[in-house]
Amino acid sequence: LVTSVAPDDATPGAFYTHVPKRSMYYEIGKDAAVCGYDFIAGSNLRGIKDKKGNPTDLMKYFVENNVAVVRGTDALETIDSRRVVLLNTDSINTGNIGYTIDSIPGVLTLPVMTEACLRHLQKNGRDRFFMMVEGGNIDHASHANDGATVIKETLNFQEALKVAYDFYLAHPDETLIVVTADHETGGMGLGNNTVGYNLRLKYIDYQKMSKSAFSRYCKSLMRDRRVYRWEDMEEYLTDNFGFWKFVPVTQEQTAKLKEDFERCLVLRNGKDKKTLYDNFDEFSQTVFDIMDKATGLGWTTNGHSGGLVPVYAIGVGAEKFASFNDNTDIPKIILDIVEGK
Ligand SMILES: [Zn+2]
Known part of the structure; x- marks a missing residue:
């Protein structure tokens, strides 16, 4: 079970645990151990820490069940345990391994x-x-309505898929690869009234950081009281968003950007927007609205949508x-194929 988000999150969790609530990380962790x-x-x-940030006894269950818990792939080489939990090198950000677009040095990636x-x-x-293998960060970035980050995560997922595809090419008669999603997130649409029929996705390459990272930056400006002028922000927006x-x-x-900059970041009078995995300051919202208008991306929700998702398959029984497909039929079909039906 591999994911770019937390291994005790909903999708990976659904493969090994049954608990009443997705937030029961300690109980989910215990099930991961056994x-x-x-x-x-x-x-x-x-679940290795409680709500106050103090360590729990969760690691004990991994030790008792002979599961090696390691951080980073280098550590993987040194162990000979049959069962392994591989965690990210960054132990501060717990929700995901970091976004591809933020290029954080040394962190795990989905292909790796x-x-x-x-x-x-x-x-x-x-x-x-x-x-x-779950490209969980695609969902996280979609909750944030952060188009460039969604697209870069999807390309990163494709890199992971290449690894699986090479395996398929080496074992074509014994391998089945199914690519799908349990739902769409964000109601992402291609096309809006600003661009008409001329989608301008080329602009996403000028975005150098995720909405999460940009919002963290804005919040840090609000926290430390140094003088930060509109001219500084203008330069920052040119460097990081083109x-x-x-x-x-x-x-x-x-004019709207400048006004929101003064109100939100100087007077600290903006309203935060909370989404499932994040909390964005209002100025970041304004910046990303402008980015969407320019590229032609549109969104209907910060949650999951009822949009159809593709099912791609290659190999045995594809x-x-x-x-x-009804989504509940997919595991049944896989089982039929495994049993040679
Ligand atoms: Zn989601």
Whole structure:
């Protein structure tokens, strides 16, 4: 089980635990220790600390069940345990391994974890196995309505898929790869009334940081009381979002930006917006609204949507996924294929 978010989050958790609430991290962690999966990887196990930040006795269960819990792939090489939990090198940000767009040095990535998992299963001599790889950060960035970050995460997911695809090419008669999602998030649409029929996705490459990282930056400005002028912010927006220089920003939008900058960051009078995994300051909202207007992306929600999701499949039995699928049929079809039906 591999994910770019926390291994005790909803999707990976659904594969090994049954608890009444997704926030029961300690109980979910205990099930991770006894569940029998060879390899679980992601950002952090949130049950190792209690709500006050004090360590719990969760690690004891991993030790008792001979599960090695390691941070970073270097540490993986040094252990010979059959069962492994691989966590991120960054133990501060617990919710995800960090966004691809933020290029945080030294952190785990989805392709690296996917490769490490395949290597580990082969080392364990697993002739038959099931593997789940979740691009969980795609969902997190979609909750934030952060288009460039969603797209960069999807490309990173594709890199992980390449690792699996190479495995398929080496074992074409024994491998099935299914790519799908349990839901769409954000109601992301391509096209809005500003760009008409001319989507301008090229502008996303001028965005150098996630909405989370930008909002953290804005909040840090509000915290330390040093003088930070509109001219400084203008330069920052040009460097990190290409505003004015590459991404067109109208006079009206510039006036709104300046006004919101004064009200939110100088007078500290903005309203935060809370989403499932984040809390954004109001100025960041304004910046990302302008970015969306320029690229042509649109959103309907900060939650999950009822939009159809694709199901792609290749390998043994792939044809069984053609046409529309009820999501609850997917595991049943996989089981049929495994049983040779
Ligand atoms: Zn979600």
